[in-house]
Amino acid sequence: MKAEFIAVGTELLLGEITDTNGAFISRELARVGVDIYYRSVVGDNRERLLEVLDAALHRADVVILSGGLGPTNDDITKQTVSSYFGLTLEENPEAMANLASYFSSRGRQMPEVNRIQACFPKEAEILKNNNGTAPGMFLQRDGKYVFLLPGPPREFEPMVKESVLPRLSSVTGTQLFTYTVHTFGISESALYEKLRDLIDTQDNPTIALYAEPGQVRIRLAAKAADDGEAKAIFLPTEKEINRRVGKYIYGFGEDLTLSEAVVQKLIEKKLKVATAESCTGGLIGKMITDVPGSSAVYNIGYVTYSNAAKNVELSVSKTTLEKYGAVSQQVAEEMAYHLKKKTKAHIAVVSTGIAGPDGGTAEKPVGLVYVAVATHDGVKVEKLNLSGNRDRVRTLAAKHALWMVLSEARAYISE
Template structure:
């Protein structure tokens, strides 16, 4: 079964609202074995909306619309579809009653336009709105199934999951759901990862491989069609084993989570603690770590030692290392090592990670943009220092440095 998604709303075209609905619907359709081939965004214009609906109906089994079900005159989805089909708009009495009761309970006069939210196309099935007022519609016309959903995600998601999916399941034939596993990699770029797996990617049939890149991380989605999770696991097992053998040093998770989650899990399981000293990353590494619930179990805290004065005062880096003729400078392996080791001395943590470098946009200390030194200190072990030559703008360099620090820490924890 093939599906198309039409998101309705001029605000989407203007970039005032991000279209997250299409992503959510596509993922849930895939789980049902429904392939989404096209996504369209159309403004609040009846002529253009009608053209989009007709085109989608000509090539898809299911057309899913979000938006345009509200009370105002520019909410045109039901009106447009009903006019094309030559059907009337009728009042769905349970929805109308709920709307009337809501206004009465708040002591607010209900204007006539609010009745539009209770409209449903003649011959359609109503989709109950658990969190809002506009009723959804589901109907079949000339062999194509139409699902009309509200635009606000808080209304759309429960309606789609609890109302639209059961309706679609009742109208589906023999679709086999997709089963996917997400493999997460760090410390390697998308191009290098693809090179390692090029034969698997080129020869893929079932299961399929799809790489996705984010700053500092790469994801491989391994997908097959299966009637159950057990069958899906069995079908993709050999492919995942091949990937593990080639890229095990970079594969940090077989689920869609950021590397900071896995680092904190490993620290927690081992009963170890971490502190960080950040210069060029400006607290970004600490932010990534504290964005994970429960991080305080293992992450003691961080010091943003941006200036040389704070590097010296808070973490004891000698001024003769930081400044002066012949000094290594703040951006140096020497400084990175001292920062990381002093974290252990002054906080008692098991691991200390430091980042010092040049995020740009201009060189510093005569050193190029993108040069970053990463220090990794551990109790009763020799401190490691890594020289990174990163590309990108200021924000990209900061993020890549922070993610690389997490990757090196993950490797150390895994080896231990």
């Protein structure tokens, strides 16, 4: 079963807002075995909407439109789709009662313009919207399924789950399951080289790579009757991936961030982490505390942005700072060593580097970052040569620091 999605709205076309409904509907439809091969964005314009609708209805079994169901003159989706099928709009008494009660329950008078939102072709099914004034509409015509949904994501998303998925899964009877392996520290192309044969030949599960800064997700997708069957399909592939690239894997599961993996492992091992940041300026702390419950593993952090702060707060010696410079292996080592000593955390993690765009030299270019961890086992430093803008350098440095914390936490054996 094939579907198309059309986002309607001049504000989308002008780039004033970004369409997120398209990505959402794609993910949700995949779960019930419906594939989307095309998505479009078109303005609130009758002729252009008709053209896109016509093309979609020729290619697909299901067409889902979002937006243009509001009360103003700009909003023409319902009128245009109805007229495409030769249907006329009539005021629906039940929809009108719902609309009136929506306003009265909020202590507001219903503006006259909203009346159009209660008008539908009598051939259509009205889809309830619990989060706004515009009901959706479902039409079965000429063997095609057409859904009209409101544009705002907080109205659109629940309606997809409540009104679209049940109707489609009852037709397809299939479900797609996904499973994600999260990696850090290996590039997409290097990962591709290592998994190429699996990626290119397997079709249940399929394997795909998705890169973001420093991280690549390996996504497995399987068609299966139920969760148990899906797990059985994933298992051999998961094992093979683990065998080949296990040392880069930080976790498994749909939306697991590196921060979450770190905090979970620290909780599991009952360890505390402390931070001292120079070039990352608080980002490592921010990432740790992105995770609810991180207060169990994180008490204290420092942003030692100046040399003086490194000396006063972390006892990095002035001699070391002068001799090697703030961005050096020696300073990173001293920061980590003294941070651990001062805070008594099990793992102390620090950063010092040149995030750019200025401040680089031939010897110490922008992107040079030292990250270090100290445990009761001693201090480890890594020298990173990162590329990209300031934001990217800082993000990669902070993630690398978290990765080192995770490695230490995994290997941690109490004194």
